[in-house]
Structures are given as C-alpha cells and as structure tokens.
Amino acid sequence: MTTTSRPTHAIAWRNAVFAVFALNGLGAATWAIRIPSIRDQLELPVSWVGYLILGVSIGSIVGLVLASHVIQWLGGRRSIAIMLVLCAVALLVIGVGTSVLGSFxxxxxxxxxxxxxxxxxxxxxxxxxxxxxxxxxxxxMPLLHASWSAGMVIGTSVGTLLVFQHVSVGLHAAGMAVLLVLGAFLAPRAIPRVATHADTGEEVAHVSFRDRMSIWLEPRTLAIGLIALGMAFTEGSANDWLALGMVDDRGLANGEGAALFTLFTAAMMVGRIAGGPLIDRFGRVPVLWATGASAALGLALVIFVPIIPVAVAGIVLWGLGASLGFPVAMSAAADDPVRAAARVSAVATVGYCAFLVGPPLIGVVGEHIGILNALIIVFVLIVLATFAAPAARPPRGIRPATADAGTGTATDAPAAGAASGPSASEPMS
Known part of the structure; x- marks a missing residue:
C-alpha cells in the first residue's frame, strides 16, 4: 500500500483540501451576500429573514449529527464530492425560489x-x-480556513459587483452552482481513498457507532465545543447580519453593506493566513486569548459607536478576532486520531448550534432593539469562548504534529505514532 506520508502525495492531498475549503466558502458567500436582495425581492420583515436563515441552520444541524456516520459509510472523498453537488442544487433552488417563483x-x-x-x-x-x-x-488548519475565507472574499466581491449591476439572485446562484459542480468533480481526486496511519501506512481502524456517540460525554470535547460555539456565532452573526445591520441601523445602501461584509471576510482571511505561524510560535491558548479580545473589542465598536470609520475599524478587529477560534477548535478535536471524525463532528455540531439559535434570536431581538444592538448576545458568547480557551491544549499523552499548544514549543515533524484522521473516501474496516 502507498502511504499517505509520501511528500508528493501529501502535497497533492493538501492542495485538494485547500480547493475544497475555497469552494465551500464560495458557496456560502453566494447566498450570504444576497440576503438583503432576497429580503427585498420577497418583501420580508427582519424577523422572517431570521426564519429564512433558520433553514440553513436546521439543515446544518441535521447534517452535522449525521456527518461522522456518513463519512464512515462513504469516506471523506466521496462525501465531499456528493455534498458539493448537493450544495450546487441548493443554490439553484434558492435562485429559482427568489427570482422566478418568489416563493419564501x-x-x-x-x-x-x-x-x-x-x-x-x-x-x-x-x-x-x-x-x-x-x-x-x-x-x-488556520491556513485551510483562510482558503475558505478566500472563497468567501471572492464570492462576496463577485456578489457585491452583481448587486451594483442589478443582476438577479437567480442568475448569480446559477453561475456559482456550475462552479461548485465542476469543483466537485475535480478537487477531491487527490484525496486518499483509504485513510492510513502517517507513520506505518496501515489503515485506520473502524470506529463503531457506540464509540462515535460516546464522545458526547467527554468534558474536553464539550469545552472545545464551547470555543467553537462562541466563535462560530461570532463569525456567523457577521455572515447573517452585518450587511443588513449596517443597512438598517446605520443607513447605508445595500451595496455599501455588502462591501463592509466583504471587508470582514478579508480580515478573517488575513487572520487565518497569519494564524498558523503564530500558533506554532506561541501555542493555541495564548492565540485564542488574543483573538478573543480582538473580536470582543471590534464588535463593541460596531455596536456602540455610530461613526462609520470607527465601525470599519471595528469590523476589521472583529474579523481578525473571529478568524482562528473555529479552526483551532477543529485541530484540537482531532488531536487523538482514533476518533477524529466523531470528535470533529461533535465539536462542529456544538458550534453550529450558534447557527441554529442565532439567526431567529438575533432577528427577533433585532426587530425590537435593532440588529446591531442585538449583537450584544454575540459579545457575551465571545467572552465565554475566550475563557474556555485552555481546553484547546492537547490531552496528556497526545502530542499533536504541530505546536504544543500553550507552551510555545513547535514540532517540525509528526510525532511517533501520529495518525491521519479517519477520512477515507471508501468505507473503513
């Protein structure tokens, strides 16, 4: 068997994952940047926008609950390809529902x-x-999430241009759907069919349903989930409400609101590009403390200071601060490779609860006190997530292949016995 540790294979594998992250971000940007346009086209009140976004949240929670089982069944490569095609179909449905049928x-x-x-x-x-x-x-991992942010920046930039050019949501969604389908056929090809241990080349063992579910009783996994929850809410609240909040509460035009959301995604991308070396130098926990403080300060400026240049600075701090929490949580969840898929799925599920509870909550509260004031809820979650940062340290007896979080000691090569996650594109046995 060819091992996954060969440099040429690892480089192709890494580049394929970069491409998948970018495609995922591009798809998310397609609907997120057009929320004000969808609202206007369907003539929705603010609270209904929250319920509309709730559709994404419910679908996400169902997907996350099933994710580790689907990956165990189909494998990573096949799961990625199928789900990218499903996302393309979903964008077409959103576009037709908005621009052709006008159906909420x-x-x-x-x-x-x-x-x-x-x-x-x-x-x-x-x-x-x-x-x-x-x-x-x-x-x-932060650089991979930077690739997601790059996809978001490209998607929001294209979306902003199309908003100014008065291109319909339907045409926009159709064009992006074609790109996702092409990516689904091309990007996953370099991802290994069968997951193997990095040091031995032996296949990763099958993980039972019971084992995959037992991780929900692990305190560390749940604490890492709190980090993901707070930072997913921090990032997601900007995706869902930043453009609309600046339009409704600060009197900006739809295109200007879209441009500020693009600035947020660019700041996140910069933070993620810089994040890897910072984590290797200082460790996970100090970096999480610093980024949490940045996110809290930036969001406070956006909420409480009605001066647009100050809000712009706040958006940059908010984006930089939100950039690393979720990818660091994903790395921490995968420290022990034996049940990496199950733990990543659990942490992501806890994090995505932000997307389930957040949209309707911010929408309902924002209906009464304004969208930006409703983001105080997000501020509280940022503080909680920052206090949970020590949970990102590797558990005793597990040495990650990257920085020894919290100590500033970097490791340049995989530790003995380190293994790649159970992420094959074929069922593992």
Missing part, C-alpha cells in the same frame, strides 16, 4: 438543503485537513 417556502427548502450538504462537507474537509496537518507536521 422554496427558498427555505433551498437554504435547508444547502445547510445539510455544506455541514457534512465541512466536517469531511476538516477531518481531511487535520489528517494532512499531521502528515506535514506544521499547523495548516
């Missing part, structure tokens, strides 16, 4: 389909990322 119900169905497909793809690509990170021996 159909758009909600499309959002739910997108959330389901994106969630399973999200877990699969994070497990693949954690696996290749161990093979390479350097922190690349």
């Amino acid at each position: 119900a159909l758009v909600v169905v499309g959002m739910a389909l997108y959330g389901f497909g994106s969630a399973i793809c999200d877990v699969a690509m994070n497990v693949e990322g954690a696996a290749v990170e161990k093979v390479i021996g350097k922190t690349i």
